[in-house]
Amino acid sequence: MTFDWSVIWTNLPRFAEGAWMTVWLAVVTMALAIPGGLILAFLRMSPFKVVSFAAATFVEFFRATPLILQIYWAYYVLPAYFDMQFSQLTTAILGLTCNISSFNSETFRAGILSIRKGQWNAGKAIGMSDVQIMWHIVLPQAVMRVLPALATTWVSLFKDTSLVSIISVSDLSYVSLKIRSETYRILEVLTAMAVIYWLMGYPQAKIVDWIHRHYKVVE
Amino acid sequence: MSAQETPVKRINHGESPILSFENVSKRYGTLQALDQVTLTVNRGEVVCLIGPSGSGKSTALRCANALETLDSGRVLFEGKEVRADDNRNARQVRRRMGMVFQNFELFPHLTVLKNVTIGLTTVLKLDEAAADKRALTLLAKVGLSDKASAHAANLSGGQQQRVAIARALAMEPALMLFDEPTSALDPETIGEVLSVMKALADEGMTMVVVTHEMDFARRVGNWVVVFDKGRVIEQGPPRQIFEAATVPRTREFLNHLGWHGESKIEPAREPKQ
Amino acid sequence: MAIDLSPFANSWPFLLKAVALTVFISAMSMLLGFVLGVVVGALRTYGGRFFDIVLGFYVDTMRSIPLLVILIWIYFAFPLVIGASVDVTSAAIVGLGLHLGAYMAETIRAGLTSVRRGQMAAALALGMSHTQAIRTIILPQALIRMLPSLGSLFVFAIKDSAIASVIAVPELLRQTQVVAGNTYRPFELYTAAMIVYFLLCFPVARGVDWIYRRVAHLGSS
Ligand SMILES: Nc1ncnc2c1ncn2[C@@H]1O[C@H](COP(=O)(O)OP(=O)(O)OP(=O)(O)O)[C@@H](O)[C@H]1O
Numbered sequence A: 001m002t003f004d005w006s007v008i009w010t011n012l013p014r015f016a017e018g019a020w021m022t023v024w025l026a027v028v029t030m031a032l033a034i035p036g037g038l039i040l041a042f043l044r045m046s047p048f049k050v051v052s053f054a055a056a057t058f059v060e061f062f063r064a065t066p067l068i069l070q071i072y073w074a075y076y077v078l079p080a081y082f083d084m085q086f087s088q089l090t091t092a093i094l095g096l097t098c099n100i101s102s103f104n105s106e107t108f109r110a111g112i113l114s115i116r117k118g119q120w121n122a123g124k125a126i127g128m129s130d131v132q133i134m135w136h137i138v139l140p141q142a143v144m145r146v147l148p149a150l151a152t153t154w155v156s157l158f159k160d161t162s163l164v165s166i167i168s169v170s171d172l173s174y175v176s177l178k179i180r181s182e183t184y185r186i187l188e189v190l191t192a193m194a195v196i197y198w199l200m201g202y203p204q205a206k207i208v209d210w211i212h213r214h215y216k217v218v219e
Numbered sequence B: 001m002s003a004q005e006t007p008v009k010r011i012n013h014g015e016s017p018i019l020s021f022e023n024v025s026k027r028y029g030t031l032q033a034l035d036q037v038t039l040t041v042n043r044g045e046v047v048c049l050i051g052p053s054g055s056g057k058s059t060a061l062r063c064a065n066a067l068e069t070l071d072s073g074r075v076l077f078e079g080k081e082v083r084a085d086d087n088r089n090a091r092q093v094r095r096r097m098g099m100v101f102q103n104f105e106l107f108p109h110l111t112v113l114k115n116v117t118i119g120l121t122t123v124l125k126l127d128e129a130a131a132d133k134r135a136l137t138l139l140a141k142v143g144l145s146d147k148a149s150a151h152a153a154n155l156s157g158g159q160q161q162r163v164a165i166a167r168a169l170a171m172e173p174a175l176m177l178f179d180e181p182t183s184a185l186d187p188e189t190i191g192e193v194l195s196v197m198k199a200l201a202d203e204g205m206t207m208v209v210v211t212h213e214m215d216f217a218r219r220v221g222n223w224v225v226v227f228d229k230g231r232v233i234e235q236g237p238p239r240q241i242f243e244a245a246t247v248p249r250t251r252e253f254l255n256h257l258g259w260h261g262e263s264k265i266e267p268a269r270e271p272k273q
Numbered sequence C: 001m002a003i004d005l006s007p008f009a010n011s012w013p014f015l016l017k018a019v020a021l022t023v024f025i026s027a028m029s030m031l032l033g034f035v036l037g038v039v040v041g042a043l044r045t046y047g048g049r050f051f052d053i054v055l056g057f058y059v060d061t062m063r064s065i066p067l068l069v070i071l072i073w074i075y076f077a078f079p080l081v082i083g084a085s086v087d088v089t090s091a092a093i094v095g096l097g098l099h100l101g102a103y104m105a106e107t108i109r110a111g112l113t114s115v116r117r118g119q120m121a122a123a124l125a126l127g128m129s130h131t132q133a134i135r136t137i138i139l140p141q142a143l144i145r146m147l148p149s150l151g152s153l154f155v156f157a158i159k160d161s162a163i164a165s166v167i168a169v170p171e172l173l174r175q176t177q178v179v180a181g182n183t184y185r186p187f188e189l190y191t192a193a194m195i196v197y198f199l200l201c202f203p204v205a206r207g208v209d210w211i212y213r214r215v216a217h218l219g220s221s
């Protein structure tokens, strides 16, 4: 068996474009899924039963079904049955954002709930409104607690972006699979794809570990 | 005062000691946790180790039980050298020594009965029935027969510590080590643990007890060893240490503790003279 | 929009078999992941520097490469390395298990290190060997403490099994695609698949939580 690694070098610009798309997808999704998660978290903690139930259902549903299926569903079902015409890229971002927002909402909810009642009472005692207490006291503390979980979610999001290749969004995995079918250098191209993901993901995993060590909550 | 001037005979003096430290030193980084420690424990004795926090008492127990390697010196147990770096030797030693910890260290995932039998079944390879039988006898001895099927989380500190004592005794040790067995307890439950320990001493069990309960050391101990900064600064019978300490640092330490001489041991309350 | 359930009338045995395969693949990868997780987690915690570094590399590699990429590599590239083809279901189970095992290892390692050091000392003081102490005293407590995290990893195992559809393992998502393509009823089929995955995952998540609430006290030394 002979290997021809030159296909990697000749196609390097395309790999780079794919990698860029992967990063871009992760960044855009997270930028949308942080506010999305916060909104879902607050809705779920709403005193109105209907609202909190709806939010809980949304979150539990997205957490308990495969992201890959959510992407297919958005891709095949939304345009055909609900007359919503999205580009593949928009569909991908929609699917990823709903999914990651659901995970983020649980992170935020746990963060907010973990702030002891005493903190609320302390805020009330000095005459702050609920909104002021939330903004000045609870949220800053919650951020310290949610950061490690958000970082973990970020890395899984980074990996999960690969799933949008199934609806032909040209991220790193889609581009790689395309190069594979053009060149038939299967081992070389697939290995290059894995290595590029590794090169991007490994430092992120290490940073996540650092964040977990650094922000470890000591009760 | 003249009584103290005659040299005191220790229990089983002249026979080979069950445990002895010969110039034992142990460092943690730059910290000299034990510095040339020499002491002996004879069969049947209750030896109490006292001294300020951080003076090396726990380290000494851990060295005795092969949980720490030494930097220099030797620890001899039943005439053989204790070697923490030799797994087989270490296990042999630990099997013959019982150890009771400040924080009880009951196994939370096991019932009280299982806590006592686990050493019997995994280490001594006793069958379940024999192990249960022995465990129940020991639980009765520490007054906890009714708690056999409870879990540690549902016991008071004093009860947990008594289970820990039963767990150690189940292995039929030749020597019992206690590391501040009552320091983590509520004042109300200290007495029940000390009573169990006193009963054990009265049966002739050889014990090394690290304690801040000066009353226990004075009444139950046969020999008291005072530690300071990793060194043994003074040792002798309780009467000498508590009433006629020769080293100023010992007196300072005892004063600092505000030792008031009130008994916490429930039975056998001796009349004060 | 009219909902048409006729595809299920014809294809339910076909889809039911796919559900069974999804359950099988999930269960096998959980098993493989759990065994790997215990072994790797314990070796990294107690096995010294060498194991920590080598196995740490395995764990961090699995944490940085997407499962899709791992599965595709194992099924399409690995056979070229060994010069023999691999069975697609086995490839899926191995890929899923290797990936899950890394996360399990991290979880179990966190559990092992969270058990108070005194527990090890107490076990050794009874005369146990290190292995006995880890197996009978430390590991059970670690598993109890980590039950919620292990539960979400089990849920991930079920959800991730759907990614095996990209290498054409005839599991639920793959066969749903097949039937949807033949019948032109993607809405009904993908929605049904969604519900089935939910019915598989949600009880596992809730069940593990339920068990944890009952045993949590057994892990708190
Ligand atoms: N594993 C360790 N690593 C580093 N230093 C240690 C370790 N164990 C004990 N030390 C240090 O060694 C010294 C002696 O500790 P040791 O626990 O023996 O004291 P102690 O007399 O039992 O005190 P206490 O009454 O507080 O229990 C202390 O300064 C302690 O901080």
Ligand SMILES: [Mg+2]
Binding pocket: B057, B058, B059, B179, B180
């Ligand atoms: Mg100590």
